[in-house]
Amino acid sequence: MSLASPDLAGRQLPDRLKTPLQRFLVSWELLLLSVAVAVFVLNSFASPYFLDPWNLSDATFNFTEKAMIAFAMALLIISGEIDLSVASILALSSTAMGFAVQLGADTPVLVLTGLAVGLACGAFNGLLVTGFGLPSIVVTIGTMSLFRGISYIVLGDKAYTGYPSDFAFFGQGYVWWVISFEFVLFALLAAVFAILLHRTNFGRAVYVIGNNPVGALFSGIRVPNVKFALFLLTGLMSGVAAICLTSRLGATRPSIAFGWELEVVTMVVLGGVSILGGSGTIPGVVIAAFVMGMVTFGFGLLNVPGIVMSIFIGLLLIAVIALPRIARRLLARRKV
């Protein structure tokens, strides 16, 4: 082809206007990181017990399970969908494991059961959203009631206990010194999701779909397949969280993880993921997890009841979105 003919060739464009470092300096992640550091410092001043390694280790349980779900939720929200049924998937998955225990299942079977139920629930959501073209927010409000409803039908006001002793490792085991198995799993999954979102074609497709689903289709991206995969992934991660939480509590009640969907969404949004889709990062969600976990833990040490912490979380959620908007508006006003 004669495309390279000199009369047509224009200027070569530079790759980047800003270096990655410059971008980081004005990023949400840096702001969030400063908040995390501030919370850490404040906590260590506020309570002498805070800096104790075992206390810190305990504190990680406040966010590890939720964060596992939040990683998958982040991808789903970036793609422009949402799954409000995650806590209910967790409950159903836990109920299924409890049921399997009654049938005499051993730990490997329990793990498989938990993961399989998570996947199945994710597939159900994904099918309704991508197969029938229904809005995910309504579908998952429905399945949120349905999945937990099934747990209530199975369990009523009873509880499953009697999990095998080696099953306890997932939620209570330590890999080395104060480093719990859950924390290691959290770190590992953070890395896996960061690579998946930021370093693979699949992750790129997630961003493309979130910014312009029609354009994605017209660019040859299999939009329904990607979305279905994301619902599967979210279901699977809810199953993983179910294994950890069930193992940690050693019992399953139908009200397990009640209200977690909101905390998970808060974590994702706090992490800088746009609730409208199209932007956000996994490192942001990781830092948000730490912030939320440490705030909860710090308040706990100060004997502030959990419900009061929720006020703080709610304020945080609104503030982190409102403040940049107010700042931008003030800046714009000054310019004009």
Added chain:
Amino acid sequence: MIRLLFKSREAILGAAILVLVAAIASRFPAFVAPSNLANVFNDTAPLIILALGQMVVILTRCIDLSVAANLALTGMAVAMLNTVMPGLPIPFILLVALCLGALMGLVNGLLVWKLDIPPIVVTLGTMTIYRGIIFVISGGEWINAHEMSDTFKAFPRAALFGLPVLSWIAIAVAAGFAVLVGRTPLGRTFFAVGGNPHAAVYTGIDVGRAQCAAYVLSGALAGLTGYLWVARYAVAYVDIAAGFELEVVAACVIGGISIAGGIGSVGGALLGALFLGIVKNALPVIHISPFWQLAISGSAIIIAVAFNATSSRTKGRVILKKAEHAL
């Protein structure tokens, strides 16, 4: 033709409810005794009131997840007011409840309007905040029946022409909304804002202000329901009506109110709430564990949204003359 479809959507839901009631009645005739039906309606009244408020919010492309927390906080506030000043007249209590609820709605509305924060985020946030404030003001204590004055508790239960006041309030709110939505400029504005916000701006409608107005309405109704709820059950504590916001949204979805905004009707919201109310009340009658209720309402939401989606799916363009005749 599409208009007919919308009308028929409510008709289908109405028919489904009739079939449901008939099926129950065939085995348990006591269920359709007028007194029992009145009971069911009275039981569903709070859901009806909140669903109507939620409807206008959803019409404007927003959602209000804070209604249950608003209800609980207002309920707690008026209950505390009552314990401190038992002599306060009921109209004053009602006014306080309405204003307090409207104020919380206004907070939601202003955040959506002035700061342009996505509605789901705003109300997720205020939902936890309002719930937390109940704990702060009550110290986590319950306010029980014996601490409330008799007039305070009696109001929603007082019978008027054979129906409790609570039922009459739901009927009045429904009638008021029918007028508001169908016959007032504000009501048409809600549809315009949700149907085509871009066009609304060009016709001189302030989209944010309309959304804010919807939140204030929803909040005021949640506040009103807060008092009625606390007085009816004669107890106030942090967790009353926990998770009720989802039942309210469910009633709207089942009633055919489009979550994408701009489509919905008072009749739809009413029927959606009644459907859930009948299911809830029928379960013990037909000897099914009440634990089934959650799963049933979940399934109802999914079926309703699937049904609405398939009936309003846009068809491709018809260009061929032949195809036009065939259709």
Added chain:
Amino acid sequence: MLAKGIEDAPPHRGESSAPVLSLTGISKSFPGVKALSGVALDLYPGEVTALVGENGAGKSTIVKILTGIYQPDDGQIRINGEPVVFPTAQDAGSAGVTAIHQETVLFDDLSVAENIFIGHAPKTRLGLIDRKEMVRKAKALLDRIGAQIDPGVTLRDLGIANKHLVAIARALSIDARIVIMDEPTASLSHKEIEETYELVERLKADGKAILFISHKFDEIFRIADRYTVFRDGEMVGAGKIAEVGERELVKLMVGRSVDQVFPKRTPQLGEEVLKVVGYSHPTEFEDIGFTLRAGEILGFYGLVGAGRSEFMQALFGITKPSKGAIRIDGRVAVTRTPNEAIGHGIVYVPEDRGRQGVIKGLPIFQNVSLPSLKQTSRNGFLRLAEEFTLARDYTQRLDLRAAALDQDIGELSGGNQQKVVIAKWLATKPRVIILDEPTKGIDIGSKAAVHEFMAELAAGGLAVIMVSSEIPEILGMSDRVIVMREGRIAAEYEGADLTPEHLVRAAAGITEVRT
């Protein structure tokens, strides 16, 4: 560099009557952009003033200022000599200014009557909307403009032309003295366009002052009485249409003399690349068949809604045909998804660039590499360096104007966005490129660049399909033209048969030659 045209055509002031609306010294800035600087505009009762300018000249900004959506930073708006301000759209409306937009801004789920009267519905004594009165008044208004529309039907059930009529009825209902029509004929059929012109005449006769924004010179010369030209946010000329020529107007618009010249080509046709046989769809098109050779530009002409885009999208795998087959290089190719089409070397530059072409929110280089990720990545893992190389290469060939490759594509002008879309498809090394209205809504400069590039592509051996509704473009670029009408191929022309008369007749379905 200022055009000489300014001195040639000094702004006229109305001699016969005073302007009903007069703007002076209007300026408006946005962060980083000066959209309007000190522009003036006069509108006269009973006259049509055409507002002409390239995209980005400030036309839509002035419309938004006139309708109260934006506030000017500086300058004055006068109505009948009295200074006015429009803090909100409501204020502009009550001052008698109304706008009819290219995409009708009405409410699909409300009734026709409600659409006409939203915001100012007749009320009963109780302050409620008086439905009966509203429907009666709506009927009267629709009758007045000769529209056969039932005020009770939902707007969604109407076609675009009828929606325009509703918008005009709305304009009459608020007793607007000033009617702004923003490219009202952009997506209308020939017949509907004629009806729109009739309506404009009727509004003129009613004494309305009309601001008519259009890119079509033939219609400007047909219906406008006056013109005002904007260029880069400035008013560069105004006067009576009778005293100006088309070339002069274009010169004012672009600031230099531009004849719409199409690149000269001597097509060198190669092997047959694409053969389509009996392509059919249940409702959109039927029995479409043709062949396309390497190096050929095949034009698809037809009226809006003739099924051209629908057929192209089926070829590209967006929709599924019910019958028919495709052969690429003689081998049967199945394109059930865009992915399969791309795999066979068929790519599609869509008409709706904003929705289907570019991914706003993503940087330029990611837009370019999007369909080529399989090549730039390894085992599903991204390689950014490869993506940058690819993007640098192809954006350079298209002479893309941008700050850097990591700039958000949404910040580019329409013409440059189109270049990115073409670049992203060229990067896949296609055999057949389908360009659907490739120069729609882009400025004259970019238009010429796109045409030039199309010619280069064909010369380079690519098979090109171009869908266009602009006759000069079709005639100037195509080697052969297929005319579609009502979902079918109506005619095919090449060589000496390729004349405007033939195309228009075939598209409109006029078979007999009138003598």
